[in-house]
Amino acid sequence: MKKDKRYAIVLDTRRCIDCKACTVACKTENNVPLPEDTCRNWVTEEPLRGSYPNLGQSFAPSQCNQCENPPCNSVCPTSATGITEGGIVTVNPDKCIGCKYCMLACPYDARYYNEETGAIDKCTFCIQRLAVGRIPACVETCPTKVRTFGDLNDPCSEVSILLAKNRHRVLKPELGTKPFLFYLI
Amino acid sequence: MSTIAKKPGQLLWFALLSLCLIAAAGAAGYSFMVGHEQAFNVNRGVPWGILIATYVFLAISCSGLCLISSLGHVFGFHEFTLISKRAILLAILCLMGAFGAIGLDLEHPFNMIYTLLSPNFSSGIWWMGTIYGIYLGILVVEFYALMTDNHKLSIVTGSLGFLFAIAAPSVLGSVFGLTLARPFWHGSFMPVYIIITALVSGTALIIMVMYFHHFVRNLEMDKQDRRLIRLLGRILALMIFVLIFSVFWNVIVGLYGKQPGHYEPVMALISGKLSLNFWMGEIIIGLVVPLLLLMRHDRTPFSTMMASLLALIGMFFMRYDMTIAGQLYPLRLQEYGLEDGLFSYSPSLSEVLIVIGCLAFSAFAYTLAEKLLKLDTDREQHS
Amino acid sequence: MSLINKKLSRRRFLGMSSCTLATAVVGSQVKVLHALAKNGDVTTPQRGKDDDVFTSCGMCVNKCGVIARVRNGVIEKLDPNPNFIKSRAMLCARGNAGVGVVYDPDRLKYPLIRTGKRGEGKFRRAGWKEALDLVAKKMNEVAEKYTRAGVMFASTEGTYQDHFFMQLAECFGSPNNVRHPTLCLSSNIQGFMATFGTNPTPDVLNADYIIMSGANRSEALITPDSIDMLKGDGGRRKLIYLDPRFTKTAAKADQWYPIKAGTDLAFVLAMINVIVNEGLYNRTFVKENCVGFDKLVPHVRSYTPEWAERECEIPAADIRRIAREFALAAPKAIYYHGRRSSFMANDTQLRRGIAILNAIIGNWDVKGGMVPNSRIKIGRHDYLAPWYDDVPDRLDAGSVAYLSENDGAWVPFRDRVLAGKPYPVKGMMVYKQNVLASVPDRARSLKMMDQMDFICTIDITMSDTAWYSDVVLPEATYLERQDPLESIGGILPVVVWRQPCIKAMFESKPNIWIMKEIAKRLGNEVAEQFQFTIEEVIQTQVKGQPQILKALQTQGVYYEKTDPTYGRTLGKRLRTKSGKVEIYSEKYAKKGLDPLPVYEAPKTTPAGKYRLLVGRHAFFTHGTTSNNPYLNAIMPENTLWLNTEEARRRGLQNGMRVTVRSEVGAQTLKLEVTDKIRPDCVYMAHGFGVLSKGLRTVYGKGGCDAALIGSSYDKISGNAALHETFVQIERA
Ligand SMILES: Nc1nc2c(c(=O)[nH]1)N[C@H]1C(S)=C(S)[C@@H](COP(=O)(O)OP(=O)(O)OC[C@H]3O[C@@H](n4cnc5c(=O)[nH]c(N)nc54)[C@H](O)[C@@H]3O)O[C@H]1N2
Ligand SMILES: Nc1nc2c(c(=O)[nH]1)N[C@H]1C(S)=C(S)[C@@H](COP(=O)(O)OP(=O)(O)OC[C@H]3O[C@@H](n4cnc5c(=O)[nH]c(N)nc54)[C@H](O)[C@@H]3O)O[C@H]1N2
């Protein structure tokens, strides 16, 4: 029998061209307010390496890690934050008091206050799309297909295979959050 | 009954506080109308601003007041019973001010109901809220016991209050101390440090209360009062001394470890964007000058009061700096393109007005109570 | 930028949208957009239920496949169409921001007639009838006074409805169409056509070695190249990138060379020199398929890598190595020829050089090489333009060596309008072109517009050009119209179309309707040619191929193969005079042009000045989308890039405002001090410093490159030369 799903995203940042399609796709899919600092995902321009004319630069897209051991969840006083199917960490806007403790507790800056819903908001792996059999918006739209989405409990899924075949890392592993956003190296 | 005469100074005092309250009410109304995001300068980088700092300041002062005053009736330092009612009353009002500050900081205070409907026992804030909530209840009963001279009840509530006065600030400290994501706050230092600062705040407030009690009424301090104020002054000096130590070591640890997220905020304090606050507000105004004043042999009640006032101001800076410094270091380094690599925060007008309002509320309610309630203790009963 | 600043801009946005939309809920941009949707004359939502509509993106040239998710008559989300093989199932930031086009509070809603002075921005709302009557009347007036050629027609491709606009021009009787190619790629087309008789597509997916000269594929997206450039197979791929700027493509390249601007031909000729001298060229291919190789050998003799190093500042050893690696990787090696080739005034010769370099390694029509386009044949919607005998030749006739009759040559065309010679042009019809942002030297374009008796612009937003027009007509956006089919050529050709996802909001109308209404008013002869409906046009296009329509309806795109066919042209006559690859161009020789590309050094940068570079940004399309709420939020203003060392030398700091001055204009914008650019160049993104206050989000932000660029152009193709301008900068 197959175990429950455990969703994950694997990123191959070597392919990222910093086009921000993922950011805009997420904003339109999830009604995320427009300003740059309200976003569920982002693409970081890493600092330039070297100096003119020997330069290098990488771009690093990221979002909520859907941690196995999410500090944002343990700090939430009203249980507005919860973990649902597939390990997705969600916020119930009706229960959120807006204390913003979770914003301070998340080591990845994955949360923001959404003025429009009046609650804390974060990436949900586009749970509403998963429900109808579509993949997350940022995964689907990416021109160079930096992100791969799938179920890690299924050994035949694309993500499982990618992780089995490639060296990879997670962000801030020392904090014990057990992220489910994997970066290929 | 109160013996305060109707004086223009008193009217002015109430008028001033009322003005503050009205301004704060306006600011609070505005912030709910346009949304906190618009009215406040907090943002994704620095989600906790001066309101949280004020909350911590007032909540901690509350605990400090209880700790000091309970020295009186719990441990039988009889000198302290002189001020016990006032201390408890002020503690209650500080805590209410604190709740006001955090209530206005919350985006949806009414959703607090879910702390009961779906409590999360692993949440530091849940524990802090619950403990301070119960604590408030205990304090009210204790105050009632004191006012009605119900000794048994006051001993029980007093002892409970003492426990909570230790528990509450240490849980509050843990709210900061348990945030793994923020190395500047993270660690076991925070709860201990918070309790030390609570003692400083509490002592300083009690000294202030005693001094103004006499000053406003134009009363001479008798020998007992003078002895008490001297004793409190000594306690304050000791606490400040301990605090200086812990601040010193906290800075050293931050600098020595060079741990990202700890080092930068410490640098911001000692030489960066918070350095004026730190050196002027915390160190000089809050620690050094009060200590010097308190160490003088010829210190008077006035200079002791001055030392307390300065220490309190210093405490506020400390709360503010602690709250803000912990958030300055971005979790996503490059994303925000910050010039100096750190976030900035300065409170908006609405935030400042609300803070003033919360402080004014405590002061207003306290002076009003002084007028309306019998807070003087019948010394004979105790000595 | 601090977060505080960002918050200010958010406030401004909210303030604006809530003022304009009494109906909108304050505090919600998304809600504002949707409120606008719901109040935009969508009396009853045309599509009541949830619906997925297959259509194609209209935000740029690539026409990617889109599935519009529509709910209750509101477009909620645009998703990529996974069947759209050309774009490998993606939508870029702009494609995703398409909803912002429809629901932008700044979109055009009603026909407008100017009431104030030109450029003052005073318009009144008019009914369609009144506006169209006025347009027809003015067109006729100009025709009567100055001949029918006195009305010019400016347009750009992309809407699939530009054909109707060109048809109107022809039926009205004006030869004066001016279109985007001479701002964009005409020198490229010219250079390759002259060599191969066609403009091929580089097979980026399968190439092992790619050299790009200022083709910024990570930011200037061209599908599928932008995607394939990164995919490669098995890591064998090598990408060499030459650009005076460290672009995001440079960040992805194996090697980046900050080539001195305008010297690419030196690099190319030196590569040819090495390949010829070392016998690394494909002898068989050259012998069997090319003419003029013998003349090439002596021609490149002096173009040694050492010589080139002095010109282009790329070390001779590297040029040698790259030439060898390139030849070794042949035929799976391409010197990518880019798209926008409006670089320098001798651009055609650079593209000729690139074509020749590709030819001699024999990468023609093979896997991983330069592959001539295939195209799916669809039916043509035909018409018979009335004959007028008093119509003169094109205004710009003879201004350049090879002029496209359909497209004209923008810069010389404008010169002649201003000179009033050989005849006056006093009427201007504009469709889907933003002349004031796209044609270099904005002040001159404004002068040209000033002398017009009449200007009508058909757009979807209040572009600068619309702002200076007399009549502004609102076209329905690409998500609101039925567009005809478009056959897109390439290695894997496709056919796409557009279906309306929602009913056109406000009073906006598709261009076909506008054209028919104008035609009606221009008299019977013209009107007769416009007796068709969009359905009829589509029926003509798919005649005999019902499977096309079926595919478009069920999967949004039609294609016949998913694997490329190579070598279709091998052994056959090419469409050149000799039927072969023309290394030496007899045709050019006859016209007195250099038959083999001769290097001309760019003008030396005057002391204290910098060469101004322009180029794409991944978040915007030209000067067009910077007002889009979603995209503007990513990049609210442009900056002037200046090299770090140079800034230090000049005592200029990052973030300070500077005034950039050229011979034709001055602009003020923020300075960005960066290592990402050569010390002798500056760069600014296109699309800012707008004149139109109707673009409220972007108005007042940044500077306009078109206001600085001078009017220089390539005399062979007529392509504008956008990098020939020198500027000085000073503190503002
Ligand atoms: N300074 C400078 N100038 C340049 C360039 C540069 O990089 N820098 N690039 C050059 C190049 S390569 C090109 S191709 C040209 C392109 O420039 P243009 O030929 O001007 O074409 P676009 O910018 O694509 O579109 C212009 C107008 O079309 C409108 N529009 C968009 N969609 C529709 C629609 O569906 N219907 C109607 N009626 N209008 C619509 C837009 O609002 C805009 O006003 O610019 C060239 N000019
Ligand atoms: N996101 C986005 N994508 C687009 C478009 C868009 O507007 N936005 N427009 C589409 C259109 S119409 C076109 S034509 C294409 C254009 O796509 P490209 O042909 O890639 O044109 P540009 O982006 O203008 O890039 C020109 C680059 O050349 C560099 N450059 C300048 N001078 C020189 C030189 O002398 N030598 C070399 N080697 N480099 C030089 C500039 O720094 C700049 O990076 O993009 C298409 N794709």
Ligand code: SF4
């Ligand atoms: S869409 Fe893909 S390539 Fe573009 S920025 Fe996001 S992750 Fe990078």
Ligand code: SF4
């Ligand atoms: S990344 Fe942050 S928000 Fe997401 S689950 Fe982990 S702690 Fe929570």
Ligand code: SF4
């Ligand atoms: S802000 Fe909301 S989600 Fe976050 S911890 Fe507080 S109540 Fe929970």
Ligand code: SF4
């Ligand atoms: S998975 Fe969905 S919610 Fe999460 S960042 Fe991507 S688009 Fe946004």
Ligand code: SF4
């Ligand atoms: S590249 Fe982007 S803007 Fe251009 S057609 Fe494709 S999705 Fe649309």
Ligand SMILES: [Mo]
């Ligand atoms: Mo172009």
